[in-house]
Amino acid sequence: MNLDLVYLLKANIALACFYIMYKLCFSNDTFFHIRRSVLISGILFAFVYPFIVLHSWVKEQKILSNAADYYVELKELVVTSTQADPLSLQSIQGYLFYVYLGISLLLVANFLLKLCMLLRIKFGCKPTQYRGATLYVPRGEMAPFSFFKWIFVDPSRFSDKEIDEVILHEQTHSKGGHSFDLLILEVVKILCWANPFVWLLSREVEQNLEYIADNAVVNSGIDAKAYQYHLVGVASGMPMSVLHTGFNYYNLKKRILVLNQKRSKRITCAKYALLVPVCLLFIATNSIETVTKLANSMVSEIKELPAQLSAAQYLPQVTLPQFMQNDKSEQPVSLVVEKPKAKPLDPNEEIFVTVEDMPEFPGGQRNLMSFIGRNVKYPVVAQENGIQGRVVVQFVINKEGQVADATVVKGVDPSLDQEALRVINKMPDWKPGSQRGNPVNVKYTVPVHFRLQM
Incomplete structure (x- = not known):
């Protein structure tokens, strides 16, 4: 899977888990400012934690079992007897x-359109000073709202008492930088629009910002009951603007219920400490995955073999055509040159699964797949007898970069097993892996799937 898709998948899983935990543990208390910090921090964490690796875990790792070896295998190669399916x-x-x-680009266009509409409203307004606050008076009827330091409201539409409540509400949004939260959510929705939990989180963030502003108004000494009636009177029937925080009708019933809710005890805010082990769990999971997959840094980029592998022959040796002059017949003579075998590994030497600098095939990952694709053949005897299956070959790249100790750890048939071994043993020398600057032996596992086309 492409690295970008893996990253988005990890982020979306974290966002979903975070939303569920938030709803279960934190959504019913009155610690609105803490909730705001938790919501934004949790969303940002979902996009950051895939890059966090506990390097102390990614150190010398011995092979503990065959199960571990199978997990750090290279991309499976599919060898077919006929042309691969184009789809x-x-x-x-x-x-x-x-x-x-x-769809993401459409959401970007929609975001830019909303921003343009907002700017059009702003530049179509005439700024005015009212009791020390700079207000922008929009044309026509529109619910009061704010965007960063811009507060949009028409004072002439409200009584003196009501306008004080409106301005205080919007100043809370403005001074608190609540528009930053909304912009972050817009970006997240563009990146993860397919995740329903992202839209639910967006609603929670917007709702909590309104709780903060409502709470600020009530705490200023304004009568809570009168303010609730004012909310209904101001918000109902008034058109909404976009990309803003505002004195609006958004989830009005819930806002009124929260205004009448008993304040949560301070001791209960200790429950937010639960987020620490949850975050550590995500980081640890990501680090474990890095340990098991670091041995194959090429997994995300390797492509399935696109080549047609219909020819079938078995060559037990590496042949290199060379020509020399025969003194008598003056005819070219073909020489067969066997590839020199790697010296046996010292049984006392450690074999690693993951190291700081992994071995590298000459020319990189694509060249490795190209090499195997050009050389692997489907044995004729296997085709004639309808034999197919998955052969798993395990080998070591030694300190000199040579392929050593290649063995079949899961076979299907001698003909398929030998063909897979032949190609692995035929590989040229790699750049050896190193740990702390010293060359070391590193083990790999390669699955080769021989499949007949019907």
């Missing part, structure tokens, strides 16, 4: 990616 998983993933990207 591959790769192409389907590509189509889905472009659909996802297209």
